[in-house]
Amino acid sequence: MNVNYNESQRNRGEARWSVDRGVNVMVVGCGALGNEVLKNLTLMGVQHIVAVDFDHVEIGNLTRSVLFRKTDALEGRYKTDVIEERLLELNANLDIKTIRGDVAYDVGLGLIRRMDVVIGCVDSQWARFCINRLCMRAGVPWVDGGINELEGTVRVFVPGVNCYACNLGPEGLKDLKRRAPCMGFIRRHEEAGTAPTTSLIASIIGAVQVQEALKLLQRDALNDGSLESLCGKMFYYEGEHLTTRLVDFQAWDDDCVEHECWEPVEHTEVHREMSVGESLQVLYKELKAQDVEICLRNDCFVDFVSERATDQQWEVMLPGRAVESFVEQHERLSGIPLSGLYQHEYRRIDSGFPYQGLTLAALGIPEQDVLCVIVDGKDRYVEMK
Numbered sequence: 009m010n011v012n013y014n015e016s017q018r019n020r021g022e023a024r025w026s027v028d029r030g031v032n033v034m035v036v037g038c039g040a041l042g043n044e045v046l047k048n049l050t051l052m053g054v055q056h057i058v059a060v061d062f063d064h065v066e067i068g069n070l071t072r073s074v075l076f077r078k079t080d081a082l083e084g085r086y087k088t089d090v091i092e093e094r095l096l097e098l099n100a101n102l103d104i105k106t107i108r109g110d111v112a113y114d115v116g117l118g119l120i121r122r123m124d125v126v127i128g129c130v131d132s133q134w135a136r137f138c139i140n141r142l143c144m145r146a147g148v149p150w151v152d153g154g155i156n157e158l159e160g161t162v163r164v165f166v167p168g169v170n171c172y173a174c175n176l177g178p179e180g181l182k183d184l185k186r187r188a189p190c191m192g193f194i195r196r197h198e199e200a201g202t203a204p205t206t207s208l209i210a211s212i213i214g215a216v217q218v219q220e221a222l223k224l225l226q227r228d229a230l231n232d233g234s235l236e237s238l239c240g241k242m243f244y245y246e247g248e249h250l251t252t253r254l255v256d257f258q259a260w261d262d263d264c265v266e267h268e269c270w271e272p273v274e275h276t277e278v279h280r281e282m283s284v285g286e287s288l289q290v291l292y293k294e295l296k297a298q299d300v301e302i303c304l305r306n307d308c309f310v311d312f313v314s315e316r317a318t319d320q321q322w323e324v325m326l327p328g329r330a331v332e333s334f335v336e337q338h339e340r341l342s343g344i345p346l347s348g349l350y351q352h353e354y355r356r357i358d359s360g361f362p363y364q365g366l367t368l369a370a371l372g373i374p375e376q377d378v379l380c381v382i383v384d385g386k387d388r389y390v391e392m393k
């Protein structure tokens with residue numbers, strides 16, 4: 009799982025990297041930065057790539073996204089579908105998996121646990137916060153990139169050493185949680201990066217991100233000092249005056265709730281197409297427990313929304329994140345805070361949950377997720393099939 013360069017090249021100071029075929033890299037966000045990162049990973053010889061994005065290709069993306077074409081935008085294709093096709097043109101043997109969805113909810117922790125490194129190419133604090141949380145739970149390092157006009161930054165977060173949430177500080181975190189989260193919020197922020205210089209800055213920052221991601225996999229070279237990771241510092245680039253800076257950027261507060269590492273992970277036969285009732289029966293047996301609660305740790309499940317003024321009620325049966333778009337379709341519900349509309353909001357699923365026939369997928373649980381379950385008052389973690 010290492011990226012190696014051969015001894016003689018190291019001695020000559022000409023580190024030429026070759027990527028181990030087993031390396032797994034996930035890229036979150038397939039915008040301008042994501043395009044550059046995915047292109048570089050493929051050209052560097054990374055064989056196993058997972059790409060995550062929820063959006064379509066639009067005409068506005070074309071001037072700064074090397075992998076997109078005009079026809080993709082005109083046909084309204086999903087970015088992930090296009091990425092898969094174009095990367096396979098660069099390397100027909102590439103093993104690429106794509107997830108059309110939102111990193112906050114649609115990426116299973118079991119999949120992240122299989123990654124050697126995650127690269128964040130997102131443009132909102134909330135999306136970064138979500139990547140950080142998942143990577144901390146899975147014990148996987150991640151590399152963040154941010155771009156704006158001709159400025160960009162790269163940061164590296166390694167569980168146990170540096171944490172995005174800790175870097176926000178208590179006030180920043182409170183502010184983030186107050187404003188967050190809904191799909192609309194993320195979408196609006198993803199539309200940033202419209203400056204004509206975006207392609208330039210995306211090339212520079214995307215390249216540094218891939219360089220730092222591959223470095224993280226060379227543990228021997230990092231340990232003996234022949235390579236140095238950016239972890240603990242932030243790389244800052246400003247193109248108008250061609251300034252670069254490395255500034256200290258490290259925070260790890262032992263009390264931070266985002267550091268919860270989900271270990272040990274047990275395995276279960278439960279999968280997302282199973283009903284709640286069936287899943288609970290399997291878990292009772294596997295975990296040798298009388299009672300098990302499945303915690304929805306990233307979202308909730310909502311059965312009805314109601315407009316109190318008229319007592320009108322709608323059956324929604326949706327994960328909490330999907331209720332916002334339901335509300336958008338019903339004008340009279342707009343302006344009311346979502347929590348004020350919910351009739352019931354379920355965060356723990358057990359034998360008392362009234363909809364035992366619903367599948368785990370209907371509750372919003374993604375493929376290959378790790379479930380947090382409470383057994384005899386203790387948290388346990390089980391990875392789904």
Ligand SMILES: [Zn+2]
Pocket residue numbers: 171172173174175260261264265266267
């Ligand atoms: Zn933290």
